[in-house]
Every structure is written in structure tokens, then in C-alpha cells.
Amino acid sequence: MNETRAEPAPERRLHPWSWLFVLIQQLKQFILPLIALLFFGQRANDDGPWWTNLAPLIAVGVLAATSLLRYFTYRYRIGSDVLSIRDGWLHRSLREIPFARIHNVVVHQSLLHRLFGVAEVRLESAGGRKPEAQMQVLRLDEALALEQQVRQRGHVAAATPDAAAAAVPDSDTLLCLPLGEVIRLGLVSNRGMIVAAAAFGGAWQLFPRKLMANFIESLVQRTSGYIGQLHLGLLSTALAVVVLLALAMLLLRGLSVLLALLQYYGFRLSEAQRRLTVERGLLARLRTSVARRRVQAWTLHEGVLHRLLKRRSLRIDTAVAQQGQNDQRTLKELAPIATPEACDALVRHLLPQAQWPREQWRGVGAGQWWRLCLFTAVWVPLAVAAASWQFGAWGLLPLLWLPWAAFKARRRVQRMGWSVDDRLVAVRGGWWTCWWRFAELDKLQALRLERGPLDRRCGTASLWLDTAGANAATAPPLRLQFVPLAEAQALYAELSRTLARRRLRW
Structure with missing residues (x-):
């Protein structure tokens, strides 16, 4: 046959x-x-x-x-x-x-x-x-x-x-960014400032430093000379400087909006056959996709301007080539900007077994705030001593940073928290800029229990969780800080058993 x-x-x-x-x-x-x-x-x-x-x-x-x-x-x-x-x-x-x-x-x-x-x-x-x-x-x-x-x-x-x-097959559209949302994305981002700083650094390296120094000096002299010719008073001069700085910031924000339009115009997140696909770009079009099971960790970010506009961003870590982590062509942003409700709905759709947003968070003891500003409390007096010897009474000005550092530490501790259940581990932090980072327990790659000298003194420990594709330069660490020792050891043992069971299934 x-x-x-x-x-x-x-x-x-x-x-x-x-x-x-x-x-x-x-x-x-x-x-x-x-x-x-x-x-x-x-x-x-x-x-x-x-x-x-x-x-x-x-x-x-x-x-x-x-x-x-x-x-x-x-x-x-x-x-x-x-x-x-x-x-x-x-x-x-x-x-x-x-x-x-x-x-x-x-x-x-x-x-x-x-x-x-x-x-x-x-x-x-x-x-x-x-x-x-x-x-x-x-x-x-x-x-x-x-x-x-x-x-x-x-x-x-x-x-x-x-x-x-x-x-x-037809794909389901999960998120689209209209023109207004792309403009908001440009307003909340600092891409214009980053590009301007990179251009200045490139010019400083490309052209002779003496030429660049002379150009900057000439620009400052011309600007100060023009202001001097106007015969403005002290208050008027200060107001003119503020207006110039505001115009510069406005131009940088305009550049950020332009860059956002070039990169994110026509942004569309879709799903087909449990695979996520993103299309975006005005002049250059980019289409990138990744399987849902390749998503390792999630990060929600909310800056000051995000809160003013009632927006957030949602990013993911994926198990892809290491050199692609900082590549703009790698799928990293599921929602560059969206309402908090849209971000939460997107997480619930992609993680149907996990409960999000979290209702219960384990906080950090309010008395731990001093540990976040201990380094500042050490180096500021040293800087004040050196500055006072050189500048006299004016050298005491850095002491004003101490109450501000203590205030920031208290606010950060108030917002720090973590949550663990049988499906998801999540941490939150920040104050001026708020963030939430979470991952499925099945995606954890390594655990580490750490105790420094201050932890031993205070009876606490830190639990580090690692996932594939994590990049410390672009996302906060998945770390549980200032956890009571007995609780940290019990959680470490429980998560270790979870990882062991997963390895046996493999």
C-alpha cells in the first residue's frame, strides 16, 4: 500500500x-x-x-x-x-x-x-x-x-x-487610543526633555568643548544683556525669568506631544487566539505581538500629571531576548495611557482567575519611616559641616532638606503595602509617583529572604521575588519590605512550596 x-x-x-x-x-x-x-x-x-x-x-x-x-x-x-x-x-x-x-x-x-x-x-x-x-x-x-x-x-x-x-481570524479590540488620549500621553511624558538632553549631550561630544562653552556663555550674555537693556526692576526681572522658563517647558511639552503622535498614533491593542497584538505609529507603523502566557509581571504607574488627568499606564514584562528589553519594538506597554477603570478592566480580562484591584493590603508599620531617610540624615550633617567651614552661615541651608526627607519618608511608608493569595502577589509603593507591581505565583522564578543590620535590630526582613524578563531600570522591584520576621519566614516557606510544586509539574 x-x-x-x-x-x-x-x-x-x-x-x-x-x-x-x-x-x-x-x-x-x-x-x-x-x-x-x-x-x-x-x-x-x-x-x-x-x-x-x-x-x-x-x-x-x-x-x-x-x-x-x-x-x-x-x-x-x-x-x-x-x-x-x-x-x-x-x-x-x-x-x-x-x-x-x-x-x-x-x-x-x-x-x-x-x-x-x-x-x-x-x-x-x-x-x-x-x-x-x-x-x-x-x-x-x-x-x-x-x-x-x-x-x-x-x-x-x-x-x-x-x-x-x-x-x-477576527481579533477582539481591547483598547484604542483616540487622538485626545495620545495628546494627553505626550503631556504627561518627559520624552521632549529626554530628547533635548540627548541632543545637547550629543552636540557636546561631537563639537569641541571650548566651542560649546563659548556658545553657552555667549547665549547667557546676550540674554542677560537684553534683559538689562529693558531696565526692569528686581521683581520684573524675576517675572521675566519665570516666563522664559515657562516657555521652555511649554516647548518641551509640545515636543513630547509631537513624539507621542509619531510613536502612538493609531494605537490599538487586540487579542486573537490568546495572543496580544499592538499596532501603533504615525509615519512608521509597528506591529508586535506576544502570547498571553509569556507575560511575566505587570506594572501600573500613576504620576502627578496622570492623577490630574485621571489616567494611568499599564506595562508588562515578557520573556523575550534580553537586548530587546529597552527596544521600542518590544511589546512592553498594553496601555500607554488610560483611565484607572480601563486599566483595571484590562487586568481582569487578561488575569480572570486573579482578583484585581486588591481590596486588602498588608501595610508597613508607621514607625519604620526613619529607615527610609536614615541615609539622608547621615550625609546632610556632613555636607553642612563642610559647607559651613567654606561658606559660613550659608552652609546651614542644606539642613532644610531634613524635614522634607522626613515628610517624604512618612508618606511613602503610609502607602507601602503588599498582598499575596493563591494566585497573585502584589506590591505597591511610591508617593509623588504611585505604582503597583504584581505577578502570578506560577511566573515566579526565584525567592530571596534578606535581613540587613537594621532588619535584625527591628525584627523584620525583606522578601525579593524575581520573574523572567524583569528589568530594574524600567520597573520597580517586586519586593516586600519591612515584613515582621515570623511572617516573612512563613510566606517564604509557602511560596517555596508553590515553586516546588510547579517544578514537579514541569
Whole structure:
């Protein structure tokens, strides 16, 4: 009896214009050396042979040749449950990437991509420092078909791009940001100030420091001279300075709104087949998705301007490549800005077994406030002693920081709290800026019970909880502070048993 074997899917090439996008990316990486070679190399070779002035063109030609070679040697095949990639000319490689290993799919379209009707696809996994695959570039329908194949995890064969795209199921929209919400996002963010500071730092590094110092000095002198010509009094001068600072802040907020429009215009969070997908961007469109089970921890954030506008933000940690944690193309924000009710509803939808928001929080003893300002109480008197020796009575001014530090410590302790049940562990903190951080017990990776000298003196302990994908630079730690020792030890033992049972299930 003859058995019919399914024929393997044919190999495919990248888009015919893919070499152009690879060339552009390479030129971005080597733009500064090429500019230096073009200007400084030409001056040095004025007396040399004529062909030495063609070095920049030769370098660009080499980059173009390598881009074309990559296009002709790159092949990929979409199987039922695996993606095969073959590339290389002298050094050939074949990679087999199971769809079950892929945790995050990013479909990116810059303005140039949109003009050509193509997209860049990046497939990420957990634990790796580089993406599993980065395809530059595919036709947009092919990119969406590949994303759908990953989403279905090999249960649907990828016959043709049109057929696969037609097989995409309807997704449920969980959150959309209208234009007004995007403008609010720009107002509450500091992206404009960050960009301005980065531009100033780049100019300071690029141009000679003496030139930058002279420019700043000249700008200050011109501004002070203009104010002096107006013959304003002390009060009027102070008012003028305040107005200038207000205008500067207004310009920075305007820049923040512009950046928010470029990055988050048309923001849409949707769900299909238990996979979350975010689409956003004005000129450059970004589409990134991650499976719900890959979400490791959650963070709710509420700043001062958020409270004035009655808004919050919701971020997640996912188990993806480490280098992608700070990459804007990694799915990190489920709700860049939304009402508190919308954020809570989103958490309840994605964590149906967990009770949120929490009604009961275990607080911290009010008498622990001094531990948060102990460091300040030590270094401020030392700074006052040094300043008084140098400046006399004016050196006592830093003492004014002590009551402020004590006030902040009391307010922080009043809001600190934690909550643990059979599904979720949550902590909250902050004062000026409030935050809530929580994770499912099944997502915990490690526990650590710590006791410092002050803990031993006060009979307390700190319990650190770790999850995959956690980034201390962008989210507060999942830490229970100032817990009574007996309670901390009992909680540590209970969570340890939970982790042990989970490992046995694995």
C-alpha cells in the first residue's frame, strides 16, 4: 500500500528590494566613518593618485555588493511547525526555528517600508541576546501571513500569502487610543526633555568643548544683556525669568506631544487566539505581538500629571531576548495611557482567575519611616559641616532638606503595602509617583529572604521575588519590605512550596 507523503513547502526569497533596505541599514551604521573618509580623506589625498578620492564610493559599492549577495543567498521555508532559514555563500548555515520557541513577533514598517509596501519581521525568543530571525524585508501580506503562522503554532499550513492572510481570524479590540488620549500621553511624558538632553549631550561630544562653552556663555550674555537693556526692576526681572522658563517647558511639552503622535498614533491593542497584538505609529507603523502566557509581571504607574488627568499606564514584562528589553519594538506597554477603570478592566480580562484591584493590603508599620531617610540624615550633617567651614552661615541651608526627607519618608511608608493569595502577589509603593507591581505565583522564578543590620535590630526582613524578563531600570522591584520576621519566614516557606510544586509539574 503506497503512502502519500506531503511535499515540503517551497523555499522563498526575500522581497526583491530587500537589498536596498539592508544597504540603508549598513549605511546608517557606517555613516560617520564614511563622512570622515569623504571630507578628511579627500584633503589628505589632494596630492595623491586620483583614485584615492574614490574611497567613499568604493566603500558604498562594497556595502551594496554584500547587500545583493545576501539577497541571492537568503532562503526561508515555512513548514507546518518550523521555520527554516538558509543563508550564506562561503560560510553557509541552516537554522530550524520551531514556532513554539518564538515568543514575540515584530512587524515593523518605516515610512520607506510603507512606500514600497514591505515590512521588516523579527522573531524573538526568551533567553537569547539576538532575535531568532530578522527578515529584511518581506511583502506586507507575507509578513502578516508569517505572523499568523506563528500565532497558530503550526496548526494551519502556510500555503500562499493570500490564503494565509485570509485565514487570519477576527481579533477582539481591547483598547484604542483616540487622538485626545495620545495628546494627553505626550503631556504627561518627559520624552521632549529626554530628547533635548540627548541632543545637547550629543552636540557636546561631537563639537569641541571650548566651542560649546563659548556658545553657552555667549547665549547667557546676550540674554542677560537684553534683559538689562529693558531696565526692569528686581521683581520684573524675576517675572521675566519665570516666563522664559515657562516657555521652555511649554516647548518641551509640545515636543513630547509631537513624539507621542509619531510613536502612538493609531494605537490599538487586540487579542486573537490568546495572543496580544499592538499596532501603533504615525509615519512608521509597528506591529508586535506576544502570547498571553509569556507575560511575566505587570506594572501600573500613576504620576502627578496622570492623577490630574485621571489616567494611568499599564506595562508588562515578557520573556523575550534580553537586548530587546529597552527596544521600542518590544511589546512592553498594553496601555500607554488610560483611565484607572480601563486599566483595571484590562487586568481582569487578561488575569480572570486573579482578583484585581486588591481590596486588602498588608501595610508597613508607621514607625519604620526613619529607615527610609536614615541615609539622608547621615550625609546632610556632613555636607553642612563642610559647607559651613567654606561658606559660613550659608552652609546651614542644606539642613532644610531634613524635614522634607522626613515628610517624604512618612508618606511613602503610609502607602507601602503588599498582598499575596493563591494566585497573585502584589506590591505597591511610591508617593509623588504611585505604582503597583504584581505577578502570578506560577511566573515566579526565584525567592530571596534578606535581613540587613537594621532588619535584625527591628525584627523584620525583606522578601525579593524575581520573574523572567524583569528589568530594574524600567520597573520597580517586586519586593516586600519591612515584613515582621515570623511572617516573612512563613510566606517564604509557602511560596517555596508553590515553586516546588510547579517544578514537579514541569
